[in-house]
Amino acid sequence: MVTLFGATLADGRVRDVVLCDGRIGVLRAPGRRIQRPSAGLDLAGYLLLPAPAEPHVHLDRALRRQPVGSVSGGRDDAWRSWRVGPVRYHPGDLRRRSREMLRALAVRGVTAVRTQLDVGGRTPLRAVEVLAELGAEFRRVLDVQIVAVPVPGTPERTIVDAVSAGARVLGGRPGGAADCRQEIRRLLRLADRAEVGLDLHLDDGFDPRLLAVGDLARLLRASGFDRPVTASHLTGLNRLAPAALSRVAETIAAAGLRVVALPSDRGCGLPIRELLAAGVTVAAGGDHLRDAGHPMGRADPLATAAATGLPPGSAWATVAGHARDVLGLEPGGLAPGAPADLLAVRAPSLAEALRTRPGDRVTIRAGRVSTRAVRRTRVRTAA
Numbered sequence: 001m002v003t004l005f006g007a008t009l010a011d012g013r014v015r016d017v018v019l020c021d022g023r024i025g026v027l028r029a030p031g032r033r034i035q036r037p038s039a040g041l042d043l044a045g046y047l048l049l050p051a052p053a054e055p056h057v058h059l060d061r062a063l064r065r066q067p068v069g070s071v072s073g074g075r076d077d078a079w080r081s082w083r084v085g086p087v088r089y090h091p092g093d094l095r096r097r098s099r100e101m102l103r104a105l106a107v108r109g110v111t112a113v114r115t116q117l118d119v120g121g122r123t124p125l126r127a128v129e130v131l132a133e134l135g136a137e138f139r140r141v142l143d144v145q146i147v148a149v150p151v152p153g154t155p156e157r158t159i160v161d162a163v164s165a166g167a168r169v170l171g172g173r174p175g176g177a178a179d180c181r182q183e184i185r186r187l188l189r190l191a192d193r194a195e196v197g198l199d200l201h202l203d204d205g206f207d208p209r210l211l212a213v214g215d216l217a218r219l220l221r222a223s224g225f226d227r228p229v230t231a232s233h234l235t236g237l238n239r240l241a242p243a244a245l246s247r248v249a250e251t252i253a254a255a256g257l258r259v260v261a262l263p264s265d266r267g268c269g270l271p272i273r274e275l276l277a278a279g280v281t282v283a284a285g286g287d288h289l290r291d292a293g294h295p296m297g298r299a300d301p302l303a304t305a306a307a308t309g310l311p312p313g314s315a316w317a318t319v320a321g322h323a324r325d326v327l328g329l330e331p332g333g334l335a336p337g338a339p340a341d342l343l344a345v346r347a348p349s350l351a352e353a354l355r356t357r358p359g360d361r362v363t364i365r366a367g368r369v370s371t372r373a374v375r376r377t378r379v380r381t382a383a
């Protein structure tokens with residue numbers, strides 16, 4: 001049993017929070033007698049939040065400061081380099097960069113991460129195998145969930161093998177295929193065969209003729225596919241007139257399709273408010289972590305939430321509750337019985353935390369302190 005003393009909640013109340021068996025036990029006003037001796041952590045001056053989850057990053061490409069391949073320059077160049085095929089990773093380099101990013105995510109408060117990983121090329125399963133290993137290494141700190149993203153030309157057998165190697169979700173970029181609808185049908189069939197959900201890059205604005213999310217929602221309903229399906233990016237929705245956007249948002253909601261916005265990505269304009277108003281689950285993620293797509297990307301959930309432009313509570317829900325929903329995790333929250341996955345950040349309010357993004361943070365995973373960062377310089381990680 002651990003007690004967090006004097007934490008400020010998002011609604012401004014100050015509470016002692018007792019954690020027991022990986023869950024929140026009770027929240028009580030400070031100063032009341034402790035019934036049983038318990039380990040304690042003084043959180044005076046800290047805001048206590050449900051821990052964020054990161055629903056969309058590319059750990060295999062993270063920390064590659066040089067653009068992938070030989071291209072340089074703008075975002076279109078970066079995208080073209082992504083489409084030519086998987087990078088041939090040296091396993092040691094991939095392990096080193098991924099481990100560094102997982103530590104960084106944990107220190108920023110993330111207790112679960114979904115990473116997209118390329119599958120294909122000469123060593124098609126390398127990234128999946130390395131991240132599956134790291135997932136086991138970091139299991140006490142954060143949950144690593146792998147999405148296998150087949151590059152063009154990857155055999156179907158290899159895609160299914162990626163699930164055996166540790167992928168929990170099938171990804172894809174149907175917009176890059178000659179026939180987008182046909183590719184969506186193929187991926188639905190493959191996901192069904194591998195008995196996993198889908199998480200697709202869709203309508204990211206690189207092909208302005210496409211608007212595939214409506215097709216996905218309709219094909220989903222017609223197929224009877226009953227596992228979770230997520231679509232990321234969807235910046236193409238921004239081109240729609242309000243009435244057309246409203247119709248597409250209703251179609252997405254009716255299909256139960258979850259959406260991941262990537263607001264830190266350059267040029268992102270996904271209409272988050274309209275989708276939320278239609279009842280769609282909209283999570284927000286970091287996408288690029290100092291790679292060709294965004295050399296400054298940090299995947300800090302406080303920055304991601306702030307970039308949504310939503311009011312503080314709704315902004316935090318996109319990186320916490322909605323993100324957990326995308327990852328298929330039990331809902332979090334600051335209530336008795338909820339999983340004790342929490343982030344304490346030194347700030348007087350949620351609005352101030354989003355504005356200043358303090359480095360002083362304590363991450364609590366399953367009821368125990370997993371990482372603690374103080375004054376941006378002293379970092380201790382219990383990996």
Ligand SMILES: [Zn+2]
Pocket residue numbers: 056057058116201232287
């Ligand atoms: Zn992505």
